[in-house]
Amino acid sequence: MASAPAAVIAGVDTHADTHHVAVVAAATGTRLGDAKFPTTEAGYGDLLRFITSHGQVTTVGIEGTNSYGAGLSRHLRSAGVKVAEVLRPARQVRRRHGKSDPIDAYAAASAVLAGDRLPAPKAADGDVEAIRALHLARRSAVKARANTQRQIKSLLVTAPEKIRAQVRNLTDTELLTRLAATRPAPATAGVEAATLTALRHLARRHRYLTEEITELEADLDTLLRRAAPALLATKGIGTVTAAQLLVTAGDNPDRLTSEGSFAALCGAAPIPASSGKTVRYRLNRGGDRHANAALYRIVLVRMSCDPRTKAYVAKRTTEGKDTKEIIRCLKRTIAREVYHLLTHPAPVPRTEDLRPLRNAKHITLQAAADHFGTWPTVISRLERGLSRNDTLADAYRHWLHAA
Known part of the structure; x- marks a missing residue:
């Protein structure tokens, strides 16, 4: 009767274009081999076959599962392989042992073999990963919009007095609208024309970024209501x-x-x-x-x-x-x-019955808000599920049934 294959542990040193993997015996820590593979779907498959060719893989320790190692981590988990996040070796260790791809890969395998309390990596394969991508784009758009507004204000400080006089008493919203709608002479006509042209481009960029942020937030809201409705419905969390x-x-x-x-x-x-x-x-x-x-x-x-x-x-x-x-x-x-x-998310109480019930009773938002001593916006957001207030929702429902 053939004996079961020996258990092995692998460590991976990740890079943008290649991953270096090292395999050690789980029982003794003996080094069994190492190799380099490209960061492609075919490369991930070859890497896994290289590991399993040495025995039954128990755990693969990967350095950077949320960066260069994200793709490999997803591939291994989908194949049923346990993945652990390995931290980068300390500088003192690197000074003693040097640094190379094989050294780092064996160090990752040794960290797993030592039984250190290694953190589990993020799955990065569901709604939250989609939220991360959109949230990153929104954050950069917000920063770019703020920089654009600062550039407009700075440019107005040194603008010709004729331009400054036209926008001196405008609010920020009025200023951006006015500048975006300007039709200056060709930018090569002089300082005033060039300044107005620059201000128009900046104002239009600000408007475009605002539209982009609004669109991203709408997509984020849809994903959040699917991924974590209880979190989004909690007071103070937008x-x-x-x-x-x-x-x-x-x-x-x-x-x-x-x-x-x-x-x-x-x-x-x-x-x-x-x-x-x-x-x-x-x-x-x-x-x-x-x-x-x-x-x-x-x-x-x-x-x-x-x-x-x-x-x-x-x-x-x-x-x-x-x-x-x-x-x-x-x-x-x-x-x-x-x-x-x-x-342990709790189910969010349903509120979609409130608005049809109010309309059936021919009660206006203002009348409902006056009864509860609040703003019509509060009642409207409660009806649409945009904000959560279980006490108010129960009292509102009871009042509508009794009206």
């Missing part, structure tokens, strides 16, 4: 913040071992910062800073309009906490809430 938090967690949030690990990933896990007689904590400055900024925006929104958060802030203020410490505590609390929304 399209952009929800997208960033989902991107940070990945398509497989179950890879996060605890809510504490997610808080650390978002840079919202408190660490000791005590000295002498002072005992205090501060936020960890590591983690994903974009996710940390998303938590900060959620905190600011809730501090301004959420009654529970306002009460909490008032209580902590009376205890002697300053604003920074209160925000730190709120970030940690929100990180815990987001983690549970990602890993």
Whole structure:
């Protein structure tokens, strides 16, 4: 009877055009071989066949599963191979052992063999990966639009007085509309014509970027309602913040071992910062800073309009906490809430019956808003599922049935 093939472990050093793989025996760590393969679908298949030719593969450690190794990681997972994220070797190790593709590949295999607590890679094959791509495009468009507006203002500072006088008292919206509609003389006619031409191009670029951002946000909203409706429906979490938090967690949030690990990933896990007689904590400055900024925006929104958060802030203020410490505590609390929304999402209460019910009763939005002491926009967003307020939704439904 033939014996079962020996178990092997592989490590991969990833690059843009090639991947270098090394295979070691899982039982003894003996080096079995290494080779280089191109970063193509055929190359991924050859790489997997090279590994399995040495034995039964248990785990493949890949350096950079969210960058150069993303394609290989997806290919191996689709083939049923366990993949682990391997961190880059420390500089001290590289000084002792040198650096080359085979050395780095064997180091990746050794990290897996050592049984280190290696993080599970992001799946990057679902709605969240699509959200990541759109969110990246939106963020760059927002930065470009802000730069365009700054360039317009800077150019107006040195523009001829005739141009400055025409736009001096306009609002930003009126200014952009006026500049985009200008029809200056040919740019080669002089300084004034060239300046107006430049301003027109900048204003039209601003308008185009605004349309692009709006289109991207609409696509993001559609994907978010499919991928994480409970997260998007939570108070204070909008399209952009929800997208960033989902991107940070990945398509497989179950890879996060605890809510504490997610808080650390978002840079919202408190660490000791005590000295002498002072005992205090501060936020960890590591983690994903974009996710940390998303938590900060959620905190600011809730501090301004959420009654529970306002009460909490008032209580902590009376205890002697300053604003920074209160925000730190709120970030940690929100990180815990987001983690549970990602890993154990609760169904979002349905509200699509509210608008037909109101129309059947011939009740206007204004009348409903007046009854509950709020704005018509609040009632409209609740009816369309754009914002979540379970208490108001239940009271609104009961009132409509009784009307």
